[in-house]
Amino acid sequence: MGRDGDIRRWKGKGDAKASVRRKMTRRVKTARGRKISSVRWLQRQINDVYVQRAQDEGYRGRAAYKLIELDDRFRLIRKNSRVVDLGAAPGGWAQVAVARGASQVVGIDLLPIEPLDDAQFLEMDFTEIEATKAVIDLLSGPPDLVLSDMAANTTGHPATDHLRIVALVELAAEFAIETLRPGGQFVAKVFQGGADGELLKLLRANFETVRHFKPDASRSTSAETYVIARNFRKKS
Ligand SMILES: C[S@@+](CC[C@H](N)C(=O)[O-])C[C@H]1O[C@@H](n2cnc3c(N)ncnc32)[C@H](O)[C@@H]1O
Secondary structure (H helix, E strand, O other): OOOOOOOHHHHHOOEEEHHHHHHHOOOOOOOOOHHHHHHHHHHHHHHOOOHHHHHHHOOOOOOOOHHHHHHHOOOOOOOOOOOOEEEOOOOOHHHHHHHHHOOEEEEOOOOOOOOOOEEEEEOOOOOOHHHHHHHHHHHHOOEEEEOOOOOOOOOHHHHHHHHHHHHHHHHHHHHHHHHOOOOOEEEEEOOOOOOHHHHHHHHHEEEEEEEOOOOOOOOOOOEOOOOEEEEEEEOO
């Protein structure tokens, strides 16, 4: 696995390949007994070029390419940086952070994560009161970069889902503001067109620049996008 698996070079292979790919679009062989939604999910996975690339290049999931794009664009992962990875399973972002020179990666997730050299993982709910300390205790100093790709499970009740999503990203932002070294960076997945007003206010008060970016690897049908807050201004 190289530093990044160059997405631009890969895209440049042109329309001929895209048309072959279209012709080769594969169908789920047996749909019997599966719900329509899960057949669609399987079909999308099978035909998703990032899923294929992740398999070819040894990443644990297609999400890895989102961080690769974010890092290419915003230069987030520096050599020897300490990185916190919130919502880390199955570990694709942690792989990218390690491959790009982070000296320490601490990830946390509700789900277990396969071990990865140079990364440490906690199987824990980040909303638990003990979570912040557990993460900090594993770090050798303040983080340079806090990443959050956390996505709350949906309940099917839009208002509840929205509140849960907002609460998670706010918690991640508060953690970043409490722990980052001066000049550090924070990236978080947000939904529905971007960070909401309160969160933006908080980030703008604590970071020099705040931007939104939706990587190509993020499905166009998904409402997710990322907020990138750079150059943390630590208040004394
Ligand atoms: C999109 S996945 C992350 C993918 C990851 N960035 C990668 O590259 O492999 C979102 C993750 O957030 C986790 N998550 C959601 N709520 C969480 C919470 N309260 N505490 C910890 N992890 C949480 C989920 O379990 C899920 O694994």
